[in-house]
Amino acid sequence: MSAEESAKQRRKISYPTILIFEKWINETDARVLPKSRLGEALAYAYSLLSRLSCYVNDGRINIDNNLIENAIRPLALGRKNYLSCGNEASAYRAAIVFSLIGTCRAAGVDPRTWMEDVFSKLPYWQRDGKDLAGLLPRSWAKENQIDQSSTN
CATH class of the missing domain: 1.10.287 (Helix Hairpins)
Structure with missing residues (x-):
């Protein structure tokens, strides 16, 4: 619909x-x-x-936030494990990685494929002065013509 x-x-x-x-x-x-x-x-x-x-x-808006809650549930379940990050800086970096992985999943992008591609492009992307937003999962999916219809 x-x-x-x-x-x-x-x-x-x-x-x-x-x-x-x-x-x-x-x-x-x-x-x-x-x-x-x-x-x-x-x-x-x-x-x-x-x-x-x-x-x-607005027919695009869900009445609940179950998709988000289901996406963050693994983070909440693993909270004790994340205490072993070692220090605040490591925990901060881990949170960024988990956030990017969650964004990949929400965009219908395989996190491993995305990371491999982005990490190989990143040095040249910055050198060429391109906007880093172009490497975010949703932008990357559009650029790589990944079908996102299954996640919306």
């Missing part, structure tokens, strides 16, 4: 549900103390309602 079709479906199906939820928040909020747990939860939910309009109006 295209982004436009998805947005149209969301406006038809999800938007009325959001309006019902907003009405419930307003009605319930009037009956609870603002500093109570429920009152604070209602205020928080109400403050986020405007963000749902992005979801309803």
Whole structure:
């Protein structure tokens, strides 16, 4: 389904549900103390309602961040292992590498292939004064005509 079709479906199906939820928040909020747990939860939910309009109006946006959470789960699971980096500078460099690998995966690029190619080009790329952004995984995928449709 295209982004436009998805947005149209969301406006038809999800938007009325959001309006019902907003009405419930307003009605319930009037009956609870603002500093109570429920009152604070209602205020928080109400403050986020405007963000749902992005979801309803833009078919490219997911309602959740499960893709990102699944991508960072291995990092969270390996946190104890990362304590063995040795020092802060090493941990910083490891975080950069993990971030680049995650970006490769999100772009549908094999991290090893990307790294091999980028590391071989990097010295010449900098010498020629090219923008390093051209070597980032999404730019690299476009340049190398990697199909990214499976990841979006």
